[in-house]
Amino acid sequence: xxxxxxxxxxxxxxxxxxxxxxxxxxxxxxxxxxxxxxxxxxxxxxxxxxxxxxxxxxxxxxxxxxxxxxxxxxxxxxxxxxxxxxxxxxxxxxxxxxxxxxxxxxxxxxxxxxxxxxxxx
Amino acid sequence: xxxxxxxxxxxxxxxxxxxxxxxxxxxxxxxxxxxxxxxxxxxxxxxxxxxxxxxxxxxxxxxxxxxxxxxxxxxxxxxxxxxxxxxxxxxxxxxxxxxxxxxxxxxxxxxxxxxxxxxxxxxxxxxxxxxxxxxxxxxxxxxxxxxxxxxxxxxxxxxxxxxxxxxxxxxxxxxxxxxxxxxxxxxxxxxxxxxxxxxxxxxxxxxxxxxxxxxxxxxxxxxxxxxxxxxxxxxxxxxxxxxxxxxxxxxxxxxxxxxxxxxxxxxxxxxxxxxxxxxxxxxxxxxxxxxxxxxxxxxxxxxxxxxxxxxxxxxxxxxxxxxxxxxxx
Numbered sequence: 135x136x137x138x139x140x141x142x143x144x145x146x147x148x149x150x151x152x153x154x155x156x157x158x159x160x161x162x163x164x165x166x167x168x169x170x171x172x173x174x175x176x177x178x179x180x181x182x183x184x185x186x187x188x189x190x191x192x193x194x195x196x197x198x199x200x201x202x203x204x205x206x207x208x209x210x211x212x213x214x215x216x217x218x219x220x221x222x223x224x225x226x227x228x229x230x231x232x233x234x235x236x237x238x239x240x241x242x243x244x245x246x247x248x249x250x251x252x253x254x255x
Numbered sequence: 256x257x258x259x260x261x262x263x264x265x266x267x268x269x270x271x272x273x274x275x276x277x278x279x280x281x282x283x284x285x286x287x288x289x290x291x292x293x294x295x296x297x298x299x300x301x302x303x304x305x306x307x308x309x310x311x312x313x314x315x316x317x318x319x320x321x322x323x324x325x326x327x328x329x330x331x332x333x334x335x336x337x338x339x340x341x342x343x344x345x346x347x348x349x350x351x352x353x354x355x356x357x358x359x360x361x362x363x364x365x366x367x368x369x370x371x372x373x374x375x376x377x378x379x380x381x382x383x384x385x386x387x388x389x390x391x392x393x394x395x396x397x398x399x400x401x402x403x404x405x406x407x408x409x410x411x412x413x414x415x416x417x418x419x420x421x422x423x424x425x426x427x428x429x430x431x432x433x434x435x436x437x438x439x440x441x442x443x444x445x446x447x448x449x450x451x452x453x454x455x456x457x458x459x460x461x462x463x464x465x466x467x468x469x470x471x472x473x474x475x476x477x478x479x480x481x482x483x484x485x486x487x488x489x490x491x492x493x494x495x496x497x498x499x500x501x502x503x504x505x506x507x508x509x510x511x512x513x514x515x516x517x518x519x520x521x522x523x524x525x526x527x528x529x530x531x532x533x534x535x536x537x538x539x540x541x542x543x544x545x546x547x548x549x550x551x552x553x554x555x556x557x558x559x560x561x562x563x564x565x566x567x568x569x570x571x572x573x574x575x576x577x578x579x580x581x582x583x584x
Contacts (some may be wrong), residue, residue: 212396219438246383246400253358253397 181232184241188224191248195221198255216254220247258582260525260543260566264304265576268296274569276321276555281328283561288575289319295333295343297350298575305577311350314341321365326372334366340377342395356395358385369413369420374398376420378408384422384432386439403430403441412455415509419486421464423452429466429476431486442486445476447493454504459512463537464488467502467516471495473526475537492537497524500552508558513580514539515566517553522546523568525580542582549574 199217202210223244228234268274269290277288286298286305295311317336324331331343331350338359343350360381367376375387375395386399406425413420420432420439429445429452450469457464464476475492500519507514514526527542549570559565566578 215437242402246402249358249383250385250397250400 177232185229188227188229188241188244191220191244192224194248195224195251198251213254216247216251220244220251223247258525258527258542259580260523260545261579261581262545263577263579265574266305267573268298268307268569268575269294269573272573273318273571274554274573274575275318277557277567277569277575278322278324279557279560279567280324281326281560283559286567286575287322287324287331288569289322289333290573291318293318293335295319295322295331305575309349311343311352314343314352315339317362320363323366323368325368326370330368332366332368332375334363334377336362338363338379340366340375344393353393354395356387358397358400359383364408365410367411367413369418370415371418374413374418376411376413376422378411378422380407382406382408382424384408384411384420384430384439386420386432398437399439401432401439401441403432403444404428409451409453410455412457415457415459415461417461419461421455421457423455423466425451427452427468429455429464429488431488433486443488445488445490447474447490448472451501453502454517456505456507456514458507459509463491465505465507465514467505469501471498471500471502473497473502473505473514473516475539477535491535492539494526494539497526497541498522503553504555506556506558508563509560510558510563511582513542513558513582515556515558515580517556517568519552520546521549521551521553521570523548523553523556523566523576523578525566527582543580545578548576548578 195217202214227240268288269292272291274288274290277286279286289295293315296307297309298305299308315335315337319333319335321334322331329345333341338361340356340363342353344353359379362380363377365378373389378384382402382404384401385397387395388398389395404424404426408422408424411422418434421429423429427448427450430441431443432439433442448468448470452466452468454467467473473494474490476488477491479487479489498518502516502518504517512528516524523545525543526539529538532538548568549572551571553568553570556568564580566580569575
């Protein structure tokens with residue numbers, strides 16, 4: 135009997151605290167779920183931007199390579215060399231690894247190579 | 256007998272604007288200056304004074320920041336805030352614009368010719384350093400674009416004897432580049448300055464590099480373990496407490512080994528190296544100082560390539576000053 139009445143008061147006294155903890159847990163779970171969704175969107179959008187950029191450089195490189203391939207003069211040879219270098223850098227680039235430690239550095243190298251290529255053409 | 260730095264001549268080179276840079280041609284017969292008025296002026300000696308021989312006015316749309324003579328003396332390159340670099344060919348007393356190098360995204364801060372005469376380097380506020388190659392037909396081609404700096408690149412300078420390039424930046428670092436497989440890459444990053452590094456100069460032998468900075472110090476760097484593909488540089492001396500403000504330019508005399516600096520406190524200083532010091536721990540002392548060399552910031556300082564002791568400086572007030580440095584020893 136005494137046991138039951140203790141529980142009863144316990145319930146009432148600790149109600150505030152209990153609801154606080156429950157509320158926090160529910161909020162945390164909801165936040166985690168929402169965070170996952172937002173993060174996924176964010177990652178997908180950044181990934182898309184990056185691959186759009188890299189694909190643009192690749193397409194540029196392949197197009198000019200096709201145009202200059204059959205040209206035998208010295209200038210064209212030099213330009214092809216630079217194009218091959220650009221295409222090589224892009225092909226080496228790990229497309230599937232977002233955690234690649236040299237991602238930023240290699241992207242800078244690709245961008246610099248593209249700038250050089252666009253000035254040379 | 257004390258060391259002296261005496262004023263020989265002072266004249267207004269760029270009316271109502273800054274004079275950004277001055278450069279002697281390899282023979283020392285002409286002086287090129289450039290300024291905020293978008294013009295390049297060529298000065299020649301007439302007896303005891305310097306007279307303006309040519310004005311190149313229409314080459315650029317914005318201020319011309321630096322000019323550089325080719326090692327043969329027949330070409331002049333100018334770097335401008337309009338994002339282009341102009342190559343001028345000397346034809347008797349006049350200059351003709353041969354070609355315009357484009358590619359930088361914004362202000363070009365410096366241009367420099369390699370001692371071989373076949374390569375040219377430019378750097379810009381777009382954080383990149385570009386290396387260009389010249390062929391026999393005067394055609395310029397971009398060989399490399401390097402993005403080693405994380406901020407505005409202020410100056411580039413070539414090694415006097417090797418194919419080595421150094422650059423300095425608003426990111427407080429100095430980068431050293433070497434060629435590998437037709438591509439130029441950063442091989443060393445020299446850290447140490449605590450603010451923007453504005454100028455660089457190699458000593459006559461190329462074994463040491465001096466840098467000057469907004470942190471009011473000058474640092475001397477020496478290559479440790481030279482040779483091989485990699486290069487490592489160590490700071491072997493720091494000159495602090497001599498300059499009141501930013502040190503904008505530094506020049507190592509190829510004839511005497513004296514070091515001159517251009518400072519934001521309007522002063523020009525010359526430092527002499529102590530002959531008895533350990534070569535790995537050089538000691539420099541202030542040999543001569545003119546506190547109010549100009550009435551505004553001194554932007555550039557350059558030693559004459561043939562006449563020992565002849566020094567020229569230029570300032571924000573548009574003036575050029577010619578000095579004679581005499582060492583008592």
